[in-house]
Amino acid sequence: MKRLLGKLIPRTTGGRWAAAAVLGLASAAVLYLAFSVFAVHKLFVDDVVDEEAPEFAVDLGETDIDELISAALAGGDSEGRAALAERRTELESEADRMREDAMADGSDEAMGHMYGHLNPMLEEIAQLEAAEEQMMSPDEAAQLAAEREREQAETMAAAEEMAEGGVRVAYVGSFGPRTHPAEGTAVVLTDGTQTFLRFDDDFATDNGPDLNVYLHTAGPDASVGDLVDDFIDLGDLKGNIGAQNYVIPDDVDLDRYSTVSVWCVRFRVVFGTAELAPMN
Numbered sequence: 001m002k003r004l005l006g007k008l009i010p011r012t013t014g015g016r017w018a019a020a021a022v023l024g025l026a027s028a029a030v031l032y033l034a035f036s037v038f039a040v041h042k043l044f045v046d047d048v049v050d051e052e053a054p055e056f057a058v059d060l061g062e063t064d065i066d067e068l069i070s071a072a073l074a075g076g077d078s079e080g081r082a083a084l085a086e087r088r089t090e091l092e093s094e095a096d097r098m099r100e101d102a103m104a105d106g107s108d109e110a111m112g113h114m115y116g117h118l119n120p121m122l123e124e125i126a127q128l129e130a131a132e133e134q135m136m137s138p139d140e141a142a143q144l145a146a147e148r149e150r151e152q153a154e155t156m157a158a159a160e161e162m163a164e165g166g167v168r169v170a171y172v173g174s175f176g177p178r179t180h181p182a183e184g185t186a187v188v189l190t191d192g193t194q195t196f197l198r199f200d201d202d203f204a205t206d207n208g209p210d211l212n213v214y215l216h217t218a219g220p221d222a223s224v225g226d227l228v229d230d231f232i233d234l235g236d237l238k239g240n241i242g243a244q245n246y247v248i249p250d251d252v253d254l255d256r257y258s259t260v261s262v263w264c265v266r267f268r269v270v271f272g273t274a275e276l277a278p279m280n
Contacts, residue, residue: 046207049239081135088128091121092151170195171254173274176220178261180206182272186260188248195250197234197260201243210266211237213246215257220273222259227270232257254278 095118129148133141171188184203189196197213213234218226234246240262248254254276262271 046241047239049242049244050201051238051242051244081132084128084132084135088125088132091125091128095121095125169279171258171276171278173260173276175203175205175260175262175272175274177272178270180208180271182206182262186274186276188254188276195248195252195254197246197248199242199244203243204241205262205271207240208264208269208271210264211240211271212263212265213237214261214263215248215252215254216259216261216273217256218259220259220261220275224268224270227259227261227263228268230257237262 098118129144133144136144168190169187170190173186175182175184175186177183182205185200186203187198187200189198197215213236214227215232215234216222216227217230232249232252234248238244255278258276260274260276262273263269264271
């Protein structure tokens with residue numbers, strides 16, 4: 001053991017200084033790579049942002065939609081269908097009220113309020129309708145489909161009317177994970193002259209080095225090579241948690257560049273993606 005140490009650590013003072021210098025440089029290099037290149041410290045620190053946006057609260061109750069649907073399907077009786085229909089009617093009434101209030105107000109805040117809460121409600125309504133269909137006769141299912149078509153036409157007409165007065169939500173998407181967890185809502189807001197991509201306050205992903213926001217022509221599940229084949233860089237990710245806005249250039253066709261990603265430029269890794277769907 002002494003012989004091995006003697007070979008590793010020179011006996012002379014100068015040799016010892018040289019060995020210490022080499023170890024010091026090696027340690028410095030490791031620290032530089034760890035913090036400057038790989039940014040390991042970001043794994044333990046979140047960058048939380050909360051860019052200005054309207055914040056409202058809508059009380060949708062404590063209903064667990066999955067439990068409600070499961071119970072109704074398991075029972076398969078009129079009481080179960082009645083519970084589904086009652087909840088659907090409640091949500092549809094709330095959605096109508098939100099649309100009417102937003103149209104009457106006409107402000108950006110009111111429209112932001114409506115779109116921030118309308119989509120989750122519409123998703124739940126769709127789940128309820130699907131569950132009801134499984135318990136309906138063919139004639140009843142056809143009647144419900146006709147009602148849906150009418151409601152969709154009314155919604156589109158209301159959106160068009162609101163668009164004439166100012167800002168509208170043109171696209172909506174939900175983040176999903178790729179190499180890292182990612183969740184939250186992405187919306188595209190426009191007044192016809194300016195367009196912004198907004199991550200709502202429910203947005204969250206892991207922190208990391210050199211993260212940017214990209215728009216891609218490839219789909220959200222595309223390979224890394226396909227994602228970087230055609231993209232637009234909207235700039236540095238402002239924070240891995242919270243609400244934030246990004247300017248979309250006027251000449252960007254969002255029907256083509258319809259995938260949003262949180263992209264690690266340094267290591268060519270996609271953290272999470274969202275597919276933008278047009279509101280109309």
